[in-house]
Amino acid sequence: MWNINNMKNFTSVHDAEDIPKLVEEAIRLKADPLQSRIGHNKTLGLIFFNPSLRTRLSAQKAGYNLGMNVIVMNVDKDGWKIEFEDGAVMNGDSQEHIRDAVKVISSYVDVLGVRTFPELQSREDDYSEKVLRQFMEYSEVPVISLESATLHPLQSLADLVTIEEYLIKKPKVVLSWAPHPKALPQAVPNSFLQWIKKTDAHVVLTCPKGYELADEFMNGVEVIHDQYEAFEKADFIYAKNWSGYHDYGKILPVEEDWTITKDKMDVTRQGKFMHCLPIRRNVVATDEVIDHSIVYQQAKNRECSAQAVLKNILESHG
Amino acid sequence: MWNINNMKNFTSVHDAEDIPKLVEEAIRLKADPLQSRIGHNKTLGLIFFNPSLRTRLSAQKAGYNLGMNVIVMNVDKDGWKIEFEDGAVMNGDSQEHIRDAVKVISSYVDVLGVRTFPELQSREDDYSEKVLRQFMEYSEVPVISLESATLHPLQSLADLVTIEEYLIKKPKVVLSWAPHPKALPQAVPNSFLQWIKKTDAHVVLTCPKGYELADEFMNGVEVIHDQYEAFEKADFIYAKNWSGYHDYGKILPVEEDWTITKDKMDVTRQGKFMHCLPIRRNVVATDEVIDHSIVYQQAKNRECSAQAVLKNILESHG
Amino acid sequence: MWNINNMKNFTSVHDAEDIPKLVEEAIRLKADPLQSRIGHNKTLGLIFFNPSLRTRLSAQKAGYNLGMNVIVMNVDKDGWKIEFEDGAVMNGDSQEHIRDAVKVISSYVDVLGVRTFPELQSREDDYSEKVLRQFMEYSEVPVISLESATLHPLQSLADLVTIEEYLIKKPKVVLSWAPHPKALPQAVPNSFLQWIKKTDAHVVLTCPKGYELADEFMNGVEVIHDQYEAFEKADFIYAKNWSGYHDYGKILPVEEDWTITKDKMDVTRQGKFMHCLPIRRNVVATDEVIDHSIVYQQAKNRECSAQAVLKNILESHG
Numbered sequence: 001m002w003n004i005n006n007m008k009n010f011t012s013v014h015d016a017e018d019i020p021k022l023v024e025e026a027i028r029l030k031a032d033p034l035q036s037r038i039g040h041n042k043t044l045g046l047i048f049f050n051p052s053l054r055t056r057l058s059a060q061k062a063g064y065n066l067g068m069n070v071i072v073m074n075v076d077k078d079g080w081k082i083e084f085e086d087g088a089v090m091n092g093d094s095q096e097h098i099r100d101a102v103k104v105i106s107s108y109v110d111v112l113g114v115r116t117f118p119e120l121q122s123r124e125d126d127y128s129e130k131v132l133r134q135f136m137e138y139s140e141v142p143v144i145s146l147e148s149a150t151l152h153p154l155q156s157l158a159d160l161v162t163i164e165e166y167l168i169k170k171p172k173v174v175l176s177w178a179p180h181p182k183a184l185p186q187a188v189p190n191s192f193l194q195w196i197k198k199t200d201a202h203v204v205l206t207c208p209k210g211y212e213l214a215d216e217f218m219n220g221v222e223v224i225h226d227q228y229e230a231f232e233k234a235d236f237i238y239a240k241n242w243s244g245y246h247d248y249g250k251i252l253p254v255e256e257d258w259t260i261t262k263d264k265m266d267v268t269r270q271g272k273f274m275h276c277l278p279i280r281r282n283v284v285a286t287d288e289v290i291d292h293s294i295v296y297q298q299a300k301n302r303e304c305s306a307q308a309v310l311k312n313i314l315e316s317h318g
Numbered sequence: 319m320w321n322i323n324n325m326k327n328f329t330s331v332h333d334a335e336d337i338p339k340l341v342e343e344a345i346r347l348k349a350d351p352l353q354s355r356i357g358h359n360k361t362l363g364l365i366f367f368n369p370s371l372r373t374r375l376s377a378q379k380a381g382y383n384l385g386m387n388v389i390v391m392n393v394d395k396d397g398w399k400i401e402f403e404d405g406a407v408m409n410g411d412s413q414e415h416i417r418d419a420v421k422v423i424s425s426y427v428d429v430l431g432v433r434t435f436p437e438l439q440s441r442e443d444d445y446s447e448k449v450l451r452q453f454m455e456y457s458e459v460p461v462i463s464l465e466s467a468t469l470h471p472l473q474s475l476a477d478l479v480t481i482e483e484y485l486i487k488k489p490k491v492v493l494s495w496a497p498h499p500k501a502l503p504q505a506v507p508n509s510f511l512q513w514i515k516k517t518d519a520h521v522v523l524t525c526p527k528g529y530e531l532a533d534e535f536m537n538g539v540e541v542i543h544d545q546y547e548a549f550e551k552a553d554f555i556y557a558k559n560w561s562g563y564h565d566y567g568k569i570l571p572v573e574e575d576w577t578i579t580k581d582k583m584d585v586t587r588q589g590k591f592m593h594c595l596p597i598r599r600n601v602v603a604t605d606e607v608i609d610h611s612i613v614y615q616q617a618k619n620r621e622c623s624a625q626a627v628l629k630n631i632l633e634s635h636g
Numbered sequence: 637m638w639n640i641n642n643m644k645n646f647t648s649v650h651d652a653e654d655i656p657k658l659v660e661e662a663i664r665l666k667a668d669p670l671q672s673r674i675g676h677n678k679t680l681g682l683i684f685f686n687p688s689l690r691t692r693l694s695a696q697k698a699g700y701n702l703g704m705n706v707i708v709m710n711v712d713k714d715g716w717k718i719e720f721e722d723g724a725v726m727n728g729d730s731q732e733h734i735r736d737a738v739k740v741i742s743s744y745v746d747v748l749g750v751r752t753f754p755e756l757q758s759r760e761d762d763y764s765e766k767v768l769r770q771f772m773e774y775s776e777v778p779v780i781s782l783e784s785a786t787l788h789p790l791q792s793l794a795d796l797v798t799i800e801e802y803l804i805k806k807p808k809v810v811l812s813w814a815p816h817p818k819a820l821p822q823a824v825p826n827s828f829l830q831w832i833k834k835t836d837a838h839v840v841l842t843c844p845k846g847y848e849l850a851d852e853f854m855n856g857v858e859v860i861h862d863q864y865e866a867f868e869k870a871d872f873i874y875a876k877n878w879s880g881y882h883d884y885g886k887i888l889p890v891e892e893d894w895t896i897t898k899d900k901m902d903v904t905r906q907g908k909f910m911h912c913l914p915i916r917r918n919v920v921a922t923d924e925v926i927d928h929s930i931v932y933q934q935a936k937n938r939e940c941s942a943q944a945v946l947k948n949i950l951e952s953h954g
Contacts (some may be wrong), residue, residue, distance in 0.1 A: 022842060034359055039668055043697060052412070053398060054422055057389060061361060061426045064387040070691055080914050089918040091817045096689070096914030100926075104690055104913060104935040108697045116764040192578050216398045237578030280404060282407040290418075299422040335781055352677055371716060371732070375707060379679060379744045499727045541900040595740060596716050596732030600725040608736075617740040 001318035007312045009136055011129075011145040012153055015195045019160070022308055026256030027312070029065070032305035038314045039066030043264055045109035046072045046146065049131070051116045054277060055146045055154065059113055065307050066314070071109065075173050080259045082293040084130060102138035111142050111313055118149035118185045119250030126185075131277070142313045144306075152187045154254065155276050158301040159257070162178060162274065162294060163201070163236060165301075170200050171235035176227060177207035179258050183251050188276050193217040197306055206230035208254045213245050223303035227258060234268040240286055241274050259262070260285035307309075325630045327353060327454055329463040330449075330471055331512045335539055340626055344479045347383070347629070348622035356632045357384030363427035364390045364464065368435045368448070369370030372595060373472065376620035377431055383625050384632070389555040393419075402448060405509050405604045407607070420456035425575055429460050436467035436503045444468060444503075445532070460631045462624075466634070470505045472627065473594050474513035480592065480612060481519070483619075489553035490587070495525035496544060496602040497576050500571050504531055505556050506594050511535040518592065524548035526572045531563050545576060552586040557593050578603035592616055620635030643948045645772055646907065647765075647781040649790055655796070658944055662797045665947070666940035674950045675702030681745035682708045682782065685767070686753045690913060691782045694748055694938035701943050702950070707745065708852070708884070713736075720766060731894060734767070738774035747949055752819065754785035754821045754883030762786060762821075778949045780942075789944065790822045791912050792831035794937040798930060799837070801937075805834050807871035808905070809810045812863060813843035814920040816877030817895050819887050822849055824876050824912050829853040842866030844890045849881050863894060870904040875911050875921055896921035910934055925935050 007015055016022050029035065044063040048056065056279055058309035063070045075082060082101055090097065106112050114135050124148040136143050147152055163171065173196055175189055192229065196203050197220055204222045205213075206229075212218060224230035231237060239260050242248040247257035259282070265271060273285065273293035281287055325333055334340050347353065362381040366374065376389065383390045393400060400419055401412035424430050432453050436444035444467040446579035454461050463471055481489065491514055493507055508531055514521050515538055522540045525532075530536060531612065543546035549555060557578050576602070583589060591603065598609040599605055643651055667673065680699040684692065692708065699706045711718060719730035726733065733899050742748050750771050754762035762785040772779050799807065800881055808833055811825055824850055832839050832854055840858045841849075842865075846930055848854060860866035867873060875896050880886040895918070901907060909921065909929035917923055 035603065042701060046692070051398060053391070053419065057423060057426045060389050063385075064361060069697075071696050073689070073693065080687060083917070087918070087923060090916035091919045095916070097917050100913055100915060100917075100931070101689065105693060107932060107936040108693045108939055113455070157701045277418055279418060280408035280413070281401070281415050281418075282405070283409045287405060295418070296421045296425060300425040303426060372739065373710070375681070375741060376707065382679060408742050416853060542910045595736055597736060598726035598731070599719070599733050599736075600723070602729045607722060613736070614739045614743060617745040621744055 007142070007309070007316050009143045011132060011136065011151060012151050012310045012312065013107065013156070013198060017200050018078070019195070021158050022157065024166050025311070026157065026301070026304040026308035027164065029307045030301070032186040033304070033307065034201065036066035036311055038132050038311060039063060039068035041315060042110040043069045043071060043108065044111050044113065045105055046070065046113045047105065047232070048072070049116045050115065052115055054299050054302050055115060059146060062306035062310055063305050066310055073250065076181065084134065090099060098134045099138050102135050106139040111144060111310060112139050113144040113146045115146035116148050118266050120183055120185065120243060123193055123248040124267045142317050144309060144313070147187055149185065150187050150190040152193070153195070154302065154306055156191040156295055157309065158305040159238070159274065160190055160199065161301045162196055162298045163275055165297070166272065168235050172202045172203060172204065172233060172282065173201040173236045173238065174206060174234045175228050175238045175240070176230065176260065177243050177258060178239045178260055179223050179254070179304065180280060180284060181250055183243035184241050186242045186245055189213055189242050190217045192238060193221060200202070202240060204230050204234070208256070208258065210215065210244060210247060210252045211242065228255070228264060228267055231271070233262055233269045234271045237265065237268060237271050237273050239273065242283060258294065260289050262288050265289055325460070325627070325634050327461045327633065328627045329450060329454065329461065329466065330469050331474070331516060337513070337516050340475065341478050341482050342632070343629070344475065344619070344622040344626035345482065347625045348619065350379065350384040351625065354511050354629055356524045357381060358387035358631060360632060361387045361426065362431065362628070363423055364431045365423065366392050370433055370464065371435060372617050372620050373636050375501060377464060377624050380624035380628055384628055388465065393538060402452065404471050416452045418451050419455050424457040424459045427459060429628060431462040431464045434466050435528050436505070438501055438561060439564040441528060446514065451591050452621035453549060460629060460635050462631070463507055463517070469504065469512070469514070471509055472620065472624055473506060474509040475627065477510055477556070477592065477622040478513055478516065478517065478621045479623055480616045482614035483615070484587040484590065488520060490512055490522065490551060491519040491554045491556065492522045492524060492548050492552040493558070494548065494557045494578065495529050495576060496557045496559050496578055497572070498598060498602060500631040501561035501567055502559050504560045504563055507560050508535045510556060511539060515539065516530055522548050522552070526571045526574070526576065528562060528565060529560065540581050545574070546582060546585055549582050549585045549589065552589045555583065555586060555589050555591050557591065559602060577601065580604065580606050583607055640752060643778070643952050645779045645943045645944070646789060646874065646949065647768060647772065647779065647784065648787050649792070650832060655834050658798050660798050660862070661947070662793065662937070662940040663800065664946035666937070666944045667700040668767055669940070669943065671862065672846065672947055673698060674702035674947060675704035677748040678950060679705045679707060679744065680946070681741055681748045683741065683750045684708070684710050685751060688751055688782065690935050690938050691713060691751060695782060695942045697939050697945055698942035701945055711779055720770065727792050729771070733768045737883045739776065742775040742777045747780060748775050748948060749780040749782045751782035752784050756819055756821065759884040761911040774798050778953050780945060780949070785821065785828070786823050788826040789827055790938065790942055791824060792827040793945065794934055794941040796830055796835065797937045797941055798934045801933070802908065804871050806838060808819065808840065809837040809874065810842060810866050811874045811876070812896065813847050813888070813894060814875045814877050814896055814950050816916060816920060819833045819870065819879035819885055820877050822878045822881055823876050825849055826853045828874060829857060833857065835860055840866050840870070843943060844888065844892070844894065845878060846883060846888045847878070864900060864903055867900055867903045867907070870907040871903060873901065873907050873909050875909065877920060895919065898922065898924050903926070922944070
């Protein structure tokens, strides 16, 4: 079969040459998950530096659908403490250098998925994607981001698949900031903007002043600080909390109530509520909104999206 | 093949329509574990809220025997902190509502096993099986209890298989309370009584006064508070500690020594000693008793029992 | 096919009847990992009492290569706290006796791998291999050491495979002690000496005075306390830290700098630097030495070595 996306790694939107075809392939795999067994006798390694539910399960399932063996490894729990600094004199706590760990792990598997996270202390450190970059540099095999410090491409692909399933021409898609008790990464909103801008959607971002994301993601996106105004006639509301980008990693004071309620959804064009999960109920959005949402469809689409990416990588570098 | 037990879920004795046939099927699968590959390309998800050894390994093995893929997930360790209250405003520690977690997890698997546990604080909370019921309510796929707050049906089925292997007509089966340093759930004794009462056994319960179980399990069971008297001419002694049901979750003062010893076993009819494991040696029973017991046969029978249940569920809802 | 090594267990060099043939088989499996599917429908159980990366991944991969199902279990984390003393009255912390745990676990699998560790408190306890011996005594199936208190045979086999790949006749092989901030086991150096002495290599041990290993491993090995002198014209430098054997488990004062540097490597005969990993960079050896080493080849050879051992065991007792 003709290989639609000549993928080596999958860490951002830039690794997908033809996004519509990738979305289409995911939808085809969802309809018939066992159609390709290209992963037979191949091994998928999944490395987690922090907890995960959807990503862990959907990636495993995607691998099984393709016939792969799957090895899951929780770093710092099943393994050793990792050193990330080049040239470090390792006479402290860390037991293995990322360089050695990645070279070794990647020698046992055919595709390597890794989930890393931002410290939210230094914007420069996080946005340089230090950990993910080292994985890409040292890995002997293709690397898939299972969420990195600043992006979450498998989530975004699943989001595009979900939106595509509604077959709405030029939909209005609103990314809305929402409250949360803790400081969260910007990975999901960054990545969603990166991907949704590649479609024919009219993209609006609504957030309290000060919560604007980095320019590279905001370019071409309409910003409306009034949440009600932003929601008007929207086809999709994508809710997510994130901490400050400009005032990095901070929770800023917000006066209005940004929780997504039925009242707010009522000004949309029967808008579908989306969220990547896990969601803090009655904080990010009310029970009523979540229980009439498409969040489970989104979550389910993580499986076919991961599978489409794995299939493309195996076709290109199997 | 004719489906002997039209199972949807498996959470108590009431889910098995024809227990003798289920026991018979387990014995047949034990003799030839690879006879059915009905699980090929199906996925078994196993969710643990607390540690497990036998259940974890035997359920995985049962799945493999049927050709299934198996995904194991330790909640609160591999994943997020779970919220169990409906309507909760989730601005505290818990990160994902059970409703969302179950809907998502169950969308990736074909059968979902879950192990929950009682808090032993509120009898009402525990006996309402709050967690398990939410799994059953929200799961898109059949749910298997890998032990719940008040029942452990996979263990009880393995116990019946073990007793059946001795081919004793109308055996005398004694469930005996035994000492333990910690307050334990009533799940195993409750469940054993529920299942053993469905057989032709003469069932006796012996325990210190105050350790009686709930009426629904005790009905039709002879109670003898003198352990020696209870053991007379018994064919099987099933030992287990549990905390108080009436004085809920409490360790009550007990004067006599309830540890199962060879002296006590000597008044039985060459009675077989049974325990679900793990067992505190020389507390619940002496080394001598355990080393001449059938506890390993019981443990091994967890595999074929889980396999019979899985097979029935896949035949009914595969 | 003719079974080259009639293995029951694999816990030391003494379990391998014909080492050259075992090494040869590992090299053959490396060239064509899927040549034998003897493990089809067999289950490999891997039990870890402490963290592991290479061993965990390479053993899983080796099992998959042979078509096995693999079950991984972290004791004391996924399961119960284990009691190791015979006759213990278990009314304290420990929840399950090793005897019961091993009998049960081994009833669900076809081959059982176990990783144990020394306490480094009592030489007698560690060198009696108390935990591993109980696994071997109680297991119903063959036992593979994934590193024990005093030996690491799968590592040593991989080391021999790596050296063999260079096809050097009578190579000079130097085992060099190196610095480390923590007290480490003697398992890797003990085991390496046990295995390398079975080859045609000229074996030299270099270490600070006081760091000599047990006589059974040192017999027949040339000892040179001057590191530069020892390295002269060496073909392979095997670096490893270990704590004192005679002054048991202690870190002894060392005056010279034993870190392996390029200067030291320069006196060898283009010697290859080896280490079992994980390695403390710029403590055990400098970045420069490690980055021109064969440590990743060694790590990769863990896979074919484990596979050769598993294959032999399955051929003998499958």
